[in-house]
Amino acid sequence: MSAYACEPDKGSEPEVGWQWVIHLAKHCDVTVLTRSNNRKAIEAKLQSLSRPCPNFMYMDLSSTMRSIKKKVRPDFLSVSLYYWLWQRKASKKIRELCAKQDYDLVHHLTIASFRLPFAVTGHGLPCVVGPVGGCEEFPEALFPNGEFSVRFKESLRNWMTRLHIRAGFGMRRYKEADQVLASTQEMSDVFKKCGVDSIVVPQIGMPTLRCQKWNTQPRKIRKKFRLLFVGGLFYWKGIELALQVMTKLPQYVTLDLLGGGGEQSALAKEVLRLHLEDRVKFLGRKPRKEVLALYEDYDTFLYPSLHDSGAFTVLEAMASGLPIICLDRGGPALSVTNECGKVVVTRGRADTIDGLVTAVKYYLDHPSKVTEHGANGRMRVEEAYNWKQKAKQMTELYSSIINRTT
Incomplete structure (x- = not known):
């Protein structure tokens, strides 16, 4: 091998x-x-x-x-x-x-x-x-507004991918x-x-033992509805979309971003511009054991990545009993089914953001589905991964x- x-x-x-x-x-x-x-x-x-x-x-x-x-x-x-x-x-x-x-x-x-x-x-x-x-592309309709460097990098990546495929390189x-x-x-x-x-x-x-050790109890009822993202803070992870989603959700919904690097400083400025500083927190990087222990403190895993072929963190969240909200792209779309989360179809920018908002609101309106889809997610990881x-x-x-x- x-x-x-x-x-x-x-x-x-x-x-x-x-x-x-x-x-x-x-x-x-x-x-x-x-x-x-x-x-x-x-x-x-x-x-x-x-x-x-x-x-x-x-x-x-x-x-x-x-x-x-x-x-x-x-x-x-x-x-x-x-x-x-x-x-x-x-x-x-x-x-x-x-x-x-x-x-x-x-x-x-x-x-x-x-x-x-x-x-x-x-x-x-x-x-x-x-x-x-690695062939998954960043949809041009979802490029961040006003970010020329991002548009250039991803346009070049998309072009190189298409050339590689069409020219047979x-x-x-x-x-x-x-x-x-x-x-x-x-x-x-x-x-x-x-x-x-x-x-x-x-x-x-995912190893079998990891699934067995994690919490399998019904999730606690909280005053706030806590969303979690885990991963590198890069533009292609769709975090800028997640911030736009937060502006359309009730005040009791919060989002914690666990990870570092990439565009953290730019994202922090965007949080301030959107007046989300009381609801969106940057937790930085943490040791893996701490990350795994944190999952049970949240209600839903929000992962709007635009071209991930895999995404370990999605499986970790599923194994820990969190329903997943992701886009219909790459590995997460393969991992998540309607029984364990919401896969949002990518269309135009506004429609995609609205689709993510609708997915979050589904769990706000149906709290029992948080537990049900979380349990189904654990089962799917054990059976398929x-x-x-x-x-x-x-x-x-x-x-x-x-x-x-x-």
């Missing part, structure tokens, strides 16, 4: 890589090729895990290239160059490993962006790529894989347009691929 990003307790994509490989190792004899940079955290974590565990092999580029990766700006160029060179080296390493030992299949896990290359094809073995995502390599996994329905639709067969498999999951079950399903997929290609 090729997993450039694979590190325990790191969150985001490193956590995706880590969870997949440790759970798949319970069903398969797994060798993982990852970065040497991940070695210290991986080796420490392995000491506390029950066997069987994956066999890890570590590889990185020269110290000069690592220095360039850290220092050269813009960082997306230096990181992309480093990743591309790492994959070239990984291809040679995989070829060496296959010459020394019999493997049944190779699988590219991370980085899970459809734009980036992978090293698992061309080795004479069945190969799987994904789940990959890198898309042909997916036809060499025996199975392509798409992390969202949007990504699967793009593959179909490019003549690539794929199946939808969410990138993310349990890592043990996901690993079992992936192993069954491996078997079917090997049977049809040998």
Whole structure:
């Protein structure tokens, strides 16, 4: 398995890589090729895990290239160059490993962006790529008002995504894989347009024990209705939309933003401009254990992100018994059903904001649905996103691929 990003307790994509490989190792004899940079955290974590565990092999580029990766700006160029060179080296390493030992299949896990290359094809073995995502666009109708830099960045991103797809940049390599996994329905639709067969498999999951430990009691009745957002404070997370939603809700509705970085200072100014300083609070970054304990203090999770392929925090909120309000885009739209939340259709700016307002008011008017949808959300996480079950399903997929290609 090729997993450039694979590190325990790191969150985001490193956590995706880590969870997949440790759970798949319970069903398969797994060798993982990852970065040497991940070695210290991986080796420490392995000491506390029950066997069987994956066999890890570590590889990185020269110290000069690592220095360039850290220092050269813009960082997306230096990181992309480093990743591309790492994959070239990984291809040679995989070829060496296959010459020394019999493997049944190779699988590219991370980085899970459809734009980036992978090293698992061309080795004479069945190969799987994904789940990959990243094709989700920021709807131009929802660009923040007056934010030229945001409009420019996202217009450029949208344009590059369309060019990559229409011109076929890198898309042909997916036809060499025996199975392509798409992390969202949007990504699967793009593959179909490019003549690539794929199946939808969410990138993310949740350990069973985490679901069991969290609170399963009915939510407390409070004088205030508390909304929560957890994540990086970036414009594409839709927080500016959430602030507009708050202006249309009763005074007893509050919103706490848990996270940092990105556009926090700009968002703080927007809160003041909209006179929401008494109802919208910035909680900053907190340790993961504190974050998980905080969920039960809230009534609903508001997550109007515009292009998230996954979103761990949505699953965490669901597992903690919070109904979810999100947009019909990316990973959250795949996770949330009408039985555990509200998925708002993105149209024009005004209509989308009104749709989010209507969703919040639904829970204000139907408080029993907060508990009911929260319970359904916990059940959905356990049934559809349990890592043990996901690993079992992936192993069954491996078997079917090997049977049809040998």
